[in-house]
Amino acid sequence: MPENDGDSGCRRKNSVILPHVDLLTYEELLRVVCLAVELGMNKIRLTGGEPLVRKDILQFIDRLTRIEGLREVRLTTNGVLLEEYAQSLYNSGIRQLNVSLDSLQAQKFARITGRDCFDQVWRGIIAARDLGFRIKINVVAMRGINDDEFGDFAELALNQPFQVRFIEFMPVGEKSSWQLEQFIRASDILAMLTDMGEFIPCESQRFEGPARVYHLHSRDGRQGSVGFISPISHHFCDQCNRLRLTAEGKLRSCLLNDNERDIKALLRGGATDEKLMAVIRDTVLDKPKGHQLQQRLENGQTMQCPGQMSRIGG
Numbered sequence: 001m002p003e004n005d006g007d008s009g010c011r012r013k014n015s016v017i018l019p020h021v022d023l024l025t026y027e028e029l030l031r032v033v034c035l036a037v038e039l040g041m042n043k044i045r046l047t048g049g050e051p052l053v054r055k056d057i058l059q060f061i062d063r064l065t066r067i068e069g070l071r072e073v074r075l076t077t078n079g080v081l082l083e084e085y086a087q088s089l090y091n092s093g094i095r096q097l098n099v100s101l102d103s104l105q106a107q108k109f110a111r112i113t114g115r116d117c118f119d120q121v122w123r124g125i126i127a128a129r130d131l132g133f134r135i136k137i138n139v140v141a142m143r144g145i146n147d148d149e150f151g152d153f154a155e156l157a158l159n160q161p162f163q164v165r166f167i168e169f170m171p172v173g174e175k176s177s178w179q180l181e182q183f184i185r186a187s188d189i190l191a192m193l194t195d196m197g198e199f200i201p202c203e204s205q206r207f208e209g210p211a212r213v214y215h216l217h218s219r220d221g222r223q224g225s226v227g228f229i230s231p232i233s234h235h236f237c238d239q240c241n242r243l244r245l246t247a248e249g250k251l252r253s254c255l256l257n258d259n260e261r262d263i264k265a266l267l268r269g270g271a272t273d274e275k276l277m278a279v280i281r282d283t284v285l286d287k288p289k290g291h292q293l294q295q296r297l298e299n300g301q302t303m304q305c306p307g308q309m310s311r312i313g314g
């Protein structure tokens, strides 16, 4: 196992826990969401950090899902608390979950995440499946860490009603453990899997999110859904319509660009709704055309991005 144990940069081992007062309150979050909805936003994803560990998260989600005009609330989780929370999440109206799962092997999972809880996460996934959630499994692809399991993950897509998505490992975070040797492009992953059967591009999902989705028809007649997210080798910036709001109230127009606007300062400084809406609109207008990671990779330039996944949420 390489030195960094495959920590994808999402949860840093020495993560700083922010004081409660530095976080946007639920009231503040709801105000920002309502204004964004008024401006035309219709989908919210809760991510993190780990959204399910925040105190009173279920009450917050209950209020969030009742906002008029908000079509859908989705959640990305490490799955640790899923078994316990799945029913309440379903009752709140959430129907789609993304679960991060970089290994199907309990010991390796423990080394990657620093938590020996593969079985607990798996039970959460199964509980959510049985309740009827649509489930996507997020796999950050890391050469030398989990590339020996890509076939097992594709098997999972054939055996369970989950969409398995392989995500290119991004160099996010100042002290990110990202190493060029670990990077593996989405097209190489697909090439490694072609023996399993036929991969047919799913046209209906083309603009449904960052993943390029394929129907997998296995040689023995089973079917599944496999996605590839390639922010580095084949970026999708021209279709990107996301804004990201961090827990401490910074609004970003791009995952890989550190320009941020301080929404918390505005909220706590008495900004009017009009002012806040203007700032949200300006953030959208400032959206960069794209990122230069592929060029930097080809030129052998440093790839570290200042942001941090656990802050930005993926």
Ligand SMILES: Nc1nc2c(ncn2[C@@H]2O[C@H](COP(=O)(O)OP(=O)(O)OP(=O)(O)O)[C@@H](O)[C@H]2O)c(=O)[nH]1
Residues within 6 Å of the ligand: 045, 074, 076, 098, 136, 138, 167, 208, 209, 210, 211, 229, 231, 240, 242, 255, 256, 313, 314
């Ligand atoms: N660079 C970059 N990476 C992204 C972007 N969106 C998603 N990703 C990566 O892809 C992963 C999965 O994204 P999700 O938001 O779970 O994707 P999704 O479920 O298909 O998307 P929605 O259901 O539309 O929210 C993220 O954790 C990131 O690693 C993006 O806009 N830019």
Ligand SMILES: C[S@@+](CC[C@H](N)C(=O)[O-])C[C@H]1O[C@@H](n2cnc3c(N)ncnc32)[C@H](O)[C@@H]1O
Residues within 6 Å of the ligand: 008, 009, 010, 047, 048, 049, 050, 051, 076, 077, 078, 079, 098, 099, 100, 138, 139, 140, 167, 168, 169, 170, 171, 172, 309, 310, 312, 313, 314
């Ligand atoms: C940052 S995590 C936060 C949400 C939650 N705590 C979890 O573990 O799912 C959200 C997503 O970011 C993705 N991610 C984390 N680090 C990444 C990296 N370096 N490159 C690409 N994706 C990454 C993971 O796949 C994960 O699904």
Ligand code: SF4
Residues within 6 Å of the ligand: 231, 235, 236, 237, 238, 240, 241, 242, 253, 254, 255, 256, 257, 288, 289, 290, 291
């Ligand atoms: S603009 Fe930024 S956030 Fe959007 S797809 Fe490109 S890199 Fe990702």
